[in-house]
Amino acid sequence: MTDIKSPAIPVPGQTTPDVKFADFGLSPDILRALTDQGYVHPTPIQEQAIPVVLQGRDVMGAAQTGTGKTAGFSLPIIQLLLAHANTSASPARHPVRALILTPTRELADQVAENVKAYSRHTPLRSTVVFGGMDMAPQVAALRSGVxxxxxxxxxxxxxxxxxxxxxxxxxxxxxxxxxxMLDMGFLPDLQRIINLLPKKRQNLMFSATFSQEIKKLAASFLTNPQTIEVARSNATADNVTQILYKVSTEEKRDAVSFIIRERGLKQVIVFSNTKIGASRLAVHLVKQGVKASAIHGDKSQQERMAALEAFKQGEVEVLVATDVAARGLDIAELPCVINFDLPYNAEDYVHRIGRTGRAGAKGDAISLHTDQDERLLIDIEKMIKQKIVRLNLAGFVATSVHQAEHRAPRERADRGGERGAERTERTERTDRADRSDRPTRSFQPPREKIDPWFLKPYEPSASAATPVADATDGKAGTTAKPQRKAALLGGFSKT
DNA sequence: AAAAAAC
Structure with missing residues (x-):
């Protein structure tokens, strides 16, 4: 054969045979849990992060999606908690010693599952706490001690x-x-939480993406951090094949069903920029006989979890999602992701397509783009420092309801039958809404702005060590200075 | 300009 044996380029999501988890001095109880799951060798991010976290250092960790960051921090944390017995005189038998924050509920759930699995042979206890669920079981778990x-x-x-x-x-x-977690939507809550923690603590930050601005902001929360970078941050995993199809806004929906049919996809996440758009696309696909379901923040938590679970089980083949599903979710053997809309934030593109191609597997990321989102495309390509391959959607003939509207009445009638009637009915019912869903001008996402207030190192108020003991107004600690308090409550946006 | 995250 003319095949040249490819050189041994380490794939970030894959492991190398040189190092074993057993080399890190982790407790036998942890190693046993890893053995249970068939893990022997760490991934590069794990190999680098575990020793540094064990040293007690702050970490800023960047590695591509799907390369095992969760184990990279969970394993050494469990080890640290095992090694340092709690010597505090706290009345609580089991004070919370480690806190892991995530931006979505489903991700919190998933991380909690991992932590539980890794600590199952240890005496350590953990629990997950997120909204949309009854308080009582969470309160009970917390009271029992974790x-x-x-x-x-x-x-x-x-x-x-x-x-x-x-x-x-x-x-x-x-x-x-x-x-x-550090973006404007989360920062005030994050700041409140940090105010409740001891000032002396270990801080770990992980992501596949860090913009320059966020890096600076992140640094203000860290003490002498060790930066761990496995490949450049903002890089896409190179085992994911990225392609672009240019379509008109009107063709988008049918292009999605065409791609699903043409490729015979039985497991795909389709990302929409809006909740309403995700719901509508799911309905549209279901009407075409596709096993689709939507997941987004306007659904109840029960619905969200049911949709994700059904997708993981394969009962749902197409999960139409907003960016609620863009980050962190680990869905085994997901072969393909489709961007129905290009994301407004270039970082989200990296995370979305990172749902496929995990743990070294191959994956396809297909993005639809229109004339209107040329700007988004430029930003994405600039950030990932790659050109994405543009292809024609060969064989695709749009038969969308929108086109049908513009067809001659006779031609429309020709299609006849039940199908034609259904389409007409649907057109009338959703026409208005559909039109409002269409972008009318090109999007110009503003440059990322970080309020200078947050760039200053934060001085915790005197109440920091005492968790809102006297707060009865449902807000942050009571001794914050007025100006700072205003900022904490979101006032920073007014300056 | 949108989504996420508490009730």
Missing amino acids: EIVIATPGRLLDHVQQKTINLSQTQILVMDEADR
Whole structure:
């Protein structure tokens, strides 16, 4: 054969035979849990992160999607908590010693599952806390005593107010998807949470993407951090094949069903930029006989979890999602991701397509783009430092309801039958809404702006070590200076 | 300009 044996280029999601988990001095109880799952060799990010976290250092960790960041921080945290017995005089038998924050509920759930699996042979206990679920079971779990809490910010603060959680002994803070946790939407809550933690603690931040601005902001939360970078941040995994199809806005929906049919996809996530768009596309696909379901923030938590679970089970073949599903979710053997819309943030593109091609597997990322989102495309290509291959959607003939509208009445009638009637009915019912869903001008996402206030190192207020003991107004600690308090409550946007 | 995250 003319085949040249490819050189041994390490794939970030794959492991190398040189190193074993057993080499890190992890407890036999942890190693046993890894053996249970068939893990012997660490991935590069794990190989680098585990020793540094074990040293007790702050970490800023960047590695491509699907390369095992969760184990990279979970394993050494479990080891640290095992090694350093709790010597505190706290009345709580099991004060929270490690806190892991995530930007979505489903991700919190998934990380919690991993932590549980890795710590199953240890005496350590963990629980997950997020919104949209009954408080009572979470309160019960917290009261029974847990060393590790995985949480989304809002519900965690809710527990703080209810005094059902005490974070005054928390020595380790992890921000998973750290750049998202530090964006404007999350920062005020994050700041409130940090104010409740001991000032002396270990901070770990992990993400596949870090913009320059966010890196600076992140640094202000870290003490003498060790930067761990496996490949450049913002890089896409190179085992994911990326392609672009140019279509008109009207053709998008049918292009999606065409691609699904043509490729025979039985497991694909389709990303929409809006909740309404995700719901509509799912309905559209279901009407075409596709086993599709939508997941987004306007659905109940029960619906969200049911949709994700059904997708994982294969009962649902197409999961139409907003960016709620863009980050962190690990879905085994997902072969393909479709961007129905190009994301507004270039970083989200990296995360979305990172749902496929995990753990070294191959994956395809297909993006639809229109004339209107040329700007988004440029930003994405600039950030990932790659040109994405443009292809023609060969064989695709749009038969969308929109085109049907513009056809001559006779031609429309020709299509006749039940199918034609159904389309007409649907057109009338959703025409208005559909039109409002269409972009009318090109999007110009603003440059990322970080308020200078947050660039200053934060001085915790005197109440920092005492978790909102007297806060009755449902807000942050009571001794914050007025100006700072205003900022904490979101006032920074007014300056 | 949108999504996420508490009730």
